Amino acid sequence: MSERIAVLGAGGHTGGFVVAELRRRGMTPIPCGRATDLDRAFRDADAVINCAGPFATTAAPTIGAAIRAGIPYLDVTAELEVVADTFAAFPGAGIPIVPAVAFYGGLGDLLATAAVGDRPGADHLTIAYALSSWRPTPGTRATGRVSAQRRDGRRVTYTGRRLRHRTGDAPRTEWTFPAPVGTRPVVGEFTTADSAVIPTHLDVPEISTVMTSNAVDDLLAADPSGPVAIDEHGRSAQTFLVEVVARSGGEERRAVASGRDIYAVTAPLVVAAAARILAGEGNAAGVASAGARFDARDFLSALSPGHLTLG
Numbered sequence: 001m002s003e004r005i006a007v008l009g010a011g012g013h014t015g016g017f018v019v020a021e022l023r024r025r026g027m028t029p030i031p032c033g034r035a036t037d038l039d040r041a042f043r044d045a046d047a048v049i050n051c052a053g054p055f056a057t058t059a060a061p062t063i064g065a066a067i068r069a070g071i072p073y074l075d076v077t078a079e080l081e082v083v084a085d086t087f088a089a090f091p092g093a094g095i096p097i098v099p100a101v102a103f104y105g106g107l108g109d110l111l112a113t114a115a116v117g118d119r120p121g122a123d124h125l126t127i128a129y130a131l132s133s134w135r136p137t138p139g140t141r142a143t144g145r146v147s148a149q150r151r152d153g154r155r156v157t158y159t160g161r162r163l164r165h166r167t168g169d170a171p172r173t174e175w176t177f178p179a180p181v182g183t184r185p186v187v188g189e190f191t192t193a194d195s196a197v198i199p200t201h202l203d204v205p206e207i208s209t210v211m212t213s214n215a216v217d218d219l220l221a222a223d224p225s226g227p228v229a230i231d232e233h234g235r236s237a238q239t240f241l242v243e244v245v246a247r248s249g250g251e252e253r254r255a256v257a258s259g260r261d262i263y264a265v266t267a268p269l270v271v272a273a274a275a276r277i278l279a280g281e282g283n284a285a286g287v288a289s290a291g292a293r294f295d296a297r298d299f300l301s302a303l304s305p306g307h308l309t310l311g
């Protein structure tokens with residue numbers, strides 16, 4: 001029988017991609033809106049994918065309902081504080097809980113895990129994001145406001161094995177991405193869910209993150225029209241490249257992925273994770289990330305070349 005997946009926030013931009021990807025894979029989405037009685041909806045579901053953000057409001061109550069229903073919970077949060085809260089609040093949960101299986105969070109975690117390979121970790125990780133543009137959705141803008149409020153205007157970095165707050169302007173520098181992106185101006189300390197997820201299973205004392213300046217400027221300008229679909233899958237013209245560099249001693253290991261549309265690519269990531277868990281892979285109870293649960297290289301390869309280009 002086709003797996004039934006409850007999708008919270010199914011009417012949103014990312015939720016729409018997730019519903020379409022579930023259907024494409026022969027699974028049955030159960031769309032859940034704001035007024036949904038989660039206990040009732042989850043009674044008929046085999047798993048839940050939470051796409052309703054800001055997750056500061058939705059993650060804990062949805063996880064609570066998933067625990068009562070006894071079904072796996074996955075979400076696509078980019079909020080690193082929510083990831084940290086989820087790990088802290090539900091360590092002994094009797095269901096698999098997988099936070100941040102998305103462009104921010106899951107992809108960086110899987111690339112970092114692939115780059116580190118058979119090592120337990122790395123002395124230093126750099127995660128470098130290149131976006132050709134970024135027209136944020138209302139959900140992204142609302143999430144940015146909630147996170148800024150929660151941080152009291154400060155930024156977050158991961159250093160000395162801890163997430164720490166910083167004040168002042170983020171550093172601006174340059175980063176040389178693999179071709180065809182090349183050397184680009186970047187903003188440093190662009191810390192995302194990746195930096196909350198990766199240290200939960202890799203031994204990494206320092207994580208640096210950079211984002212191309214044009215994307216940060218787009219985010220600050222926040223065009224209210226949001227992403228514009230240009231293909232039959234509803235994807236925008238936005239392209240991305242994510243490079244993870246793991247340094248240990250004098251050695252560097254890299255993993256790179258590129259593709260189109262950070263919202264659209266979130267759907268195959270989280271749906272693939274749900275499908276693997278329901279098939280019995282990486283389905284241990286408790287909170288663990290995609291990189292901790294799955295063979296990262298195999299997971300990424302299975303999304304290539306349709307959703308991601310690797311290397």
Ligand SMILES: NC(=O)c1ccc[n+]([C@@H]2O[C@H](COP(=O)([O-])OP(=O)(O)OC[C@H]3O[C@@H](n4cnc5c(N)ncnc54)[C@H](OP(=O)(O)O)[C@@H]3O)[C@@H](O)[C@H]2O)c1
Nearest residue numbers: 009011012013014052053077078102103104137138139143
């Ligand atoms: N980690 C990543 O890379 C990544 C990727 C994609 C998305 N995201 C995150 O996913 C979230 C959604 O993004 P989006 O692009 O889909 O935004 P969106 O198009 O604005 O959709 C947001 C959806 O969430 C629902 N929602 C919001 N608050 C809710 C609540 N309290 N209870 C129930 N439903 C609620 C909204 O319902 P209404 O229509 O009723 O308001 C809407 O369906 C954001 O937090 C974004 O940061 C993260």
